[in-house]
Amino acid sequence: MQPLEIASTPNLENLAHQITYQPNKFNVQVIWEEAGQKALLFAFAAGQELKTHTTPHPALLTVLEGSCLFHMQGNSQTLQAGAVIIIPANIPHALTAQSNFKMLLLK
Template structure:
């Protein structure tokens, strides 16, 4: 299988679908429908997203590495294999402690 592309109905390894780039945040949208999105992210160590809100719950699945995610100002560490639901309309931000990859699933309601 080519890890740069995928076909519906074929298995793939999400962590290989996006690569960490020095000093950057890389994203790749796998699904983008009016009802929701699935996006893969790769953060170089030290990179992050400033605090913001979203109108819908968002589910984070950590694929590789470690990051600090703050929810309503309360930081917590997330690592490979862990999941986190970020509630709608709650301020949140992210900082990669080490090279970090995640899948972000947002279902619009």
């Protein structure tokens, strides 16, 4: 068996530094996309929100920096740096940045 070869990907080394805050609207950047899958970085200034929506596939949200209030299925939970949450397909969800907040979303 040959060892796994890992290509150097400098643009993925420090995810939180790859995206900046925007004063008027949250910032989103696709950092990887292949075979119908995506990795997206989001940066929300304090108070910015992602309105209630659904996605057709499950997603994995990882908080990189700051905190947000995450809403799903009638419940709200504060997520802070290091938190990971699975968002099921077709379930309405939303979030509001409590502080400057960055996240990685895999879907």
